[in-house]
Amino acid sequence: MKIAVLGAGAWGTGLAIQLAGAADVVLWTRNPEHAARIAEDGTNARYLPGYALTGLGVTSDLAEAIRAADYLVSAVPTSGFRDLLRQTRGVGTPLVWLCKGFENGTMKLPHQVVAEEWPEREDVAALSGPSFAQEVAAGQPAALTLAAFDGEFARRAAHDLHRPRLRLYSSSDLPGVEVGGAIKNVIAIAAGISDGLGFGLNARAALLTRGLAEISRLGLQLGGRQETFMGLSGMGDLILTCTGDLSRNRRVGLRLAQGESLEGILRELGHVAEGVTTAREVGRLAVKLGVEMPIVEAVRRILDQDLPPREAVAGLLNRELRDE
Numbered sequence: 001m002k003i004a005v006l007g008a009g010a011w012g013t014g015l016a017i018q019l020a021g022a023a024d025v026v027l028w029t030r031n032p033e034h035a036a037r038i039a040e041d042g043t044n045a046r047y048l049p050g051y052a053l054t055g056l057g058v059t060s061d062l063a064e065a066i067r068a069a070d071y072l073v074s075a076v077p078t079s080g081f082r083d084l085l086r087q088t089r090g091v092g093t094p095l096v097w098l099c100k101g102f103e104n105g106t107m108k109l110p111h112q113v114v115a116e117e118w119p120e121r122e123d124v125a126a127l128s129g130p131s132f133a134q135e136v137a138a139g140q141p142a143a144l145t146l147a148a149f150d151g152e153f154a155r156r157a158a159h160d161l162h163r164p165r166l167r168l169y170s171s172s173d174l175p176g177v178e179v180g181g182a183i184k185n186v187i188a189i190a191a192g193i194s195d196g197l198g199f200g201l202n203a204r205a206a207l208l209t210r211g212l213a214e215i216s217r218l219g220l221q222l223g224g225r226q227e228t229f230m231g232l233s234g235m236g237d238l239i240l241t242c243t244g245d246l247s248r249n250r251r252v253g254l255r256l257a258q259g260e261s262l263e264g265i266l267r268e269l270g271h272v273a274e275g276v277t278t279a280r281e282v283g284r285l286a287v288k289l290g291v292e293m294p295i296v297e298a299v300r301r302i303l304d305q306d307l308p309p310r311e312a313v314a315g316l317l318n319r320e321l322r323d324e
């Protein structure tokens, strides 16, 4: 079996390392110099330093990467997903994507972008759940959800892509899985802010729980199922990202709490933090659909309107009392 992992950031690299061995794995980066550097060093020093890339190929030639592949695994961020779909349109190979977010400017989830760019394809799925790239690359155990509208395809892909240290559950709730994976990044920014301000463990637990309520409210409107939000791609990833310091989104929040500018934080981060764009897109979508999402809205105002984090938290606490 040949698997083409398209996108050589932290997650594409970590997953490619874990998939290699039991399959021919080719890792594609759009940057020829990056490909040459990875091949020479045997590691991806720019995006995932310290992990050896053994038993897999690296290329910047997209045609070569996808030739005779049994699966395309898109590992580019949400911002690059549509572009990659356009470049690979018509290849006819099953597709699994890893990005977690709403598309900038369209308020769309990745599966909606797929429906527009690769219409009428059923062999397409999202892989999501609690999975820091570094731990997967190191072969530490992880469990994720592979979701497709076609439950039969989800089961087949989970069978083909699982590994002894990477347990994959299948699901037919594609919108539910994607909503959880996208919005947990926004809640992780909020949790980072709260922790950075020293508000403590009680406050963080409250943010996670009420964040999950926001995920469920929007997710149900978008066709997701309640039980999905309680699973790996919902609560599981929410817990990981809100509490684990490997999370880039959480780190954005921690630094915002110290008064650093968003622009400076993103420049130094050197990686994508999907929660920033997703906060804006979900903020607009929530207004459009009439869904109450106060934590997402507070994060959006901190990011876009320079609302001081302390004021945002005070605003959340002082909302009108209501039944849980």
Ligand SMILES: NC(=O)C1=CN([C@@H]2O[C@H](COP(=O)(O)OP(=O)(O)OC[C@H]3O[C@@H](n4cnc5c(N)ncnc54)[C@H](O)[C@@H]3O)[C@@H](O)[C@H]2O)C=CC1
Binding pocket: 007, 008, 009, 010, 011, 012, 029, 030, 047, 075, 076, 077, 078, 079, 080, 081, 083, 084, 098, 099, 100, 101, 131, 132, 133, 134, 270, 271, 272, 274
């Ligand atoms: N890092 C992690 O532990 C995890 C990340 N994810 C998700 O996976 C996606 C990718 O994340 P990372 O790899 O961590 O990001 P990253 O910031 O480490 O790397 C992104 C990579 O994508 C490339 N890229 C960006 N736009 C592109 C385009 N249009 N065409 C080709 N390549 C492009 C960049 O050059 C870079 O190599 C995100 O949506 C993230 O939320 C999901 C689970 C775990």
Ligand SMILES: O=C(CO)COP(=O)(O)O
Binding pocket: 100, 129, 130, 131, 132, 185, 188, 237, 240, 241, 246, 247, 248, 249, 250, 272, 273, 274
């Ligand atoms: O999605 C992730 C883990 O499941 C990674 O989260 P960050 O993008 O915040 O690092």
